Amino acid sequence: MSDAVLVSTKVNGDVVEFACPTDEVLMDSLRDRAGMNGVKEGCGTGDCGACSVTLDGQLVCSCLVLGVEANGREIGTVEGLTEDGKLHPLQEKFIEHAALQCGICTPGFLVAAKALLDNNANPTETEIRYALAGNLCRCTGYDKIVRAVQATAKDLRKSKKR
Amino acid sequence: MRYESPATTKEAVALLAKEKGAAFILAGGTDLLVRMKMGLAEPDLVVDIKRIPDMNTIKTTQTGFRIGAGVSGAQLTAHKAINKAWPGVVEATHLIGSDQIQGRCTMAGNLCNASPAADSVPAMIAAGAKAIVVGKGKRRTVPVEKIVTGPGKTSLKKGEVVEAITLPKPAKRTGDAYLRFTPRTEMDIAVVGVGISMTLERGVVKKARVCLGAVAPTAVLVPAAARALVGSKLDDAALNKLVAACAKACNPIDDKRGTAAYRTRVAGVLAKRAAKIAYKRAGGAA
Ligand SMILES: Cc1cc2nc3c(=O)[nH]c(=O)nc-3n(C[C@H](O)[C@H](O)[C@H](O)COP(=O)(O)OP(=O)(O)OC[C@H]3O[C@@H](n4cnc5c(N)ncnc54)[C@H](O)[C@@H]3O)c2cc1C
Numbered sequence: 001m002s003d004a005v006l007v008s009t010k011v012n013g014d015v016v017e018f019a020c021p022t023d024e025v026l027m028d029s030l031r032d033r034a035g036m037n038g039v040k041e042g043c044g045t046g047d048c049g050a051c052s053v054t055l056d057g058q059l060v061c062s063c064l065v066l067g068v069e070a071n072g073r074e075i076g077t078v079e080g081l082t083e084d085g086k087l088h089p090l091q092e093k094f095i096e097h098a099a100l101q102c103g104i105c106t107p108g109f110l111v112a113a114k115a116l117l118d119n120n121a122n123p124t125e126t127e128i129r130y131a132l133a134g135n136l137c138r139c140t141g142y143d144k145i146v147r148a149v150q151a152t153a154k155d156l157r158k159s160k161k162r
Numbered sequence: 163m164r165y166e167s168p169a170t171t172k173e174a175v176a177l178l179a180k181e182k183g184a185a186f187i188l189a190g191g192t193d194l195l196v197r198m199k200m201g202l203a204e205p206d207l208v209v210d211i212k213r214i215p216d217m218n219t220i221k222t223t224q225t226g227f228r229i230g231a232g233v234s235g236a237q238l239t240a241h242k243a244i245n246k247a248w249p250g251v252v253e254a255t256h257l258i259g260s261d262q263i264q265g266r267c268t269m270a271g272n273l274c275n276a277s278p279a280a281d282s283v284p285a286m287i288a289a290g291a292k293a294i295v296v297g298k299g300k301r302r303t304v305p306v307e308k309i310v311t312g313p314g315k316t317s318l319k320k321g322e323v324v325e326a327i328t329l330p331k332p333a334k335r336t337g338d339a340y341l342r343f344t345p346r347t348e349m350d351i352a353v354v355g356v357g358i359s360m361t362l363e364r365g366v367v368k369k370a371r372v373c374l375g376a377v378a379p380t381a382v383l384v385p386a387a388a389r390a391l392v393g394s395k396l397d398d399a400a401l402n403k404l405v406a407a408c409a410k411a412c413n414p415i416d417d418k419r420g421t422a423a424y425r426t427r428v429a430g431v432l433a434k435r436a437a438k439i440a441y442k443r444a445g446g447a448a
C-alpha cells in the first residue's frame with residue numbers, strides 16, 4: 001500500500017487535480033486520472049519515448065517521473081498540439097508523409113519533434129535524428145518521420161516570414 | 163512509500179537520517195525509477211531534491227563552478243561558461259540518454275548510481291571535480307574518485323547527500339575531452355569511456371589526468387597514463403606509453419557488450435584520440 005497525495009497541476013493549460021499514489025508514475029496519472037490517453041506506454045523504462053510529455057516546457061519521459069512530482073508544474077501532452085480541433089502542422093505532415101503505421105509511437109514523436117522545432121526552427125537531418133533518438137518506431141523505418149519533421153520546419157519558417 | 167520534497171538540504175538530510183526503512187534520494191529519477199519498476203529498489207521514503215533552490219542552480223565561484231545536484235544534463239549543456247571551461251565534462255554528461263533523459267538526469271545521480279559505465283564520471287574525475295557531501299551537522303568536500311567504491315556502492319554514509327559538484331577554474335592552456343565507445347551513437351551504455359584533461363606550457367604537457375570508465379568495477383584514475391603524457395608534445399612515443407599504461411590499468415569483465423580483451427584494446431585507442439582532442443583544446447598545435 002502506498003500513500004496518496006493531492007496533486008494540483010496544469011495539463012495543456014487546464015488545471016487538473018487528483019489524488020495520486022506516491023509510487024505512481026506520471027504516465028499512469030496522465031492516462032488514468034487526467035484522461036490523456038495520447039500518452040502511450042511502450043517500455044516503461046525510458047527507452048522508447050512513447051510516453052514523452054513536456055514538464056515545465058522540458059521534454060521528459062513521463063514513465064520516469066512520479067505523478068506527485070507534477071504538483072504545481074505544467075505538463076504538455078500530444079492532446080495540447082491541436083487548437084480548436086485543428087491539427088498541428090506536424091500532425092498534418094505526419095499524415096501527408098505517411099510517417100506512421102500502427103501509431104503507438106506517434107504521440108511521443110510529435111511531442112519530441114515539437115520540442116525540437118520550438119528550439120531550432122531549421123534543424124539539419126542529423127540534428128533531427130539525434131533529437132528523436134529517444135523515440136523508437138518499429139514500423140516506419142524513421143525516414144518518413146524525418147521527412148515529415150523537415151517539411152513541417154520548412155512550412156513553419158515560410159509562414160513566419162509572411 | 164512516502165514522498166517528500168523538502169526546500170533545504172538540511173531538511174533533506176534530517177528526513178533521510180530519521181528514516182528507519184529504505185530511503186532514497188530522487189534527483190532526475192532516470193536510474194531510480196527504472197530500478198523501482200524492475201523491483202530492484204523498494205523505497206519506504208523518497209526525498210526529491212529538485213525543489214531545493216540551492217541544488218537547482220549553477221554558480222560561478224572564485225575557484226570555479228558549483229553545479230547543484232539537481233541540475234539536469236540539459237541545464238549543464240546550456241551553460242556557456244562551463245562549455246568553454248570544461249567541454250569534455252559537458253560532452254560526457256550530454257551523452258547520457260536521449261533528449262528526454264537529458265531533461266532530467268544529473269551528474270550527481272550518475273555518480274551516486276555507481277555504475278562502472280557512468281559517462282560523466284571519468285570526465286569529472288579527469289577535470290578534478292569534487293562532490294560536496296552534506297550529512298547531519300557536517301559537510302565535507304570529497305574528490306569525485308573517492309565516492310564510488312564498487313558497482314552500485316558508494317562511500318556515502320546513511321543520511322548523506324551530495325549537494326553539489328564543483329569544477330575548478332581551469333588553469334590557462336587547459337583542455338579536456340571525453341570519448342566513449344558504444345555500438346549505437348545514442349542511447350547506449352559505454353563499452354569503454356575515457357576522460358582526459360591536460361595543461362600545457364609552450365606546447366609541452368605540464369599536467370594531465372587520465373580516467374577510464376567501464377573497464378573496472380569503478381572508474382579508474384590512471385596516474386601512469388598521465389605520466390606518459392607529461393613532458394611530451396604528444397609525440398608517438400608518448401602516445402604509445404599512454405596506450406600501454408591504459409591497457410595495464412584495465413580490469414574489465416567479459417559481457418555482451420564486449421570481451422575483456424576487446425575493452426582493453428579499445429581503451430588505448432580512445433585514450434589516444436581523447437588525448438589529441440584535449441591537447442588541441444588546450445591550445446597545442448595538432
Ligand atoms: C533510457 C536511458 C538511457 C541512459 N543512458 C545513459 C548513458 O548513456 N550513460 C550513462 O552514464 N547513464 C545512462 N543512463 C542512466 C542514468 O540516466 C544516469 O545514470 C543519470 O545520470 C542518473 O541521474 P538521475 O539524476 O536521473 O539519478 P536518480 O535516478 O535520481 O538517482 C540515481 C541514484 O543516485 C542516488 N542519488 C541521486 N542524487 C543523489 C545525491 N545528490 N546524493 C546522494 N545520492 C543521490 C539515488 O538515490 C539513486 O540511487 C540512462 C538511463 C536511461 C533510462
Ligand code: FES
Nearest residue numbers: 042043044049063
Ligand atoms: S514508456 Fe516511457 S520511454 Fe518507453
Ligand code: FES
Nearest residue numbers: 101103137138139
Ligand atoms: S508507427 Fe508503429 S511503432 Fe511507429
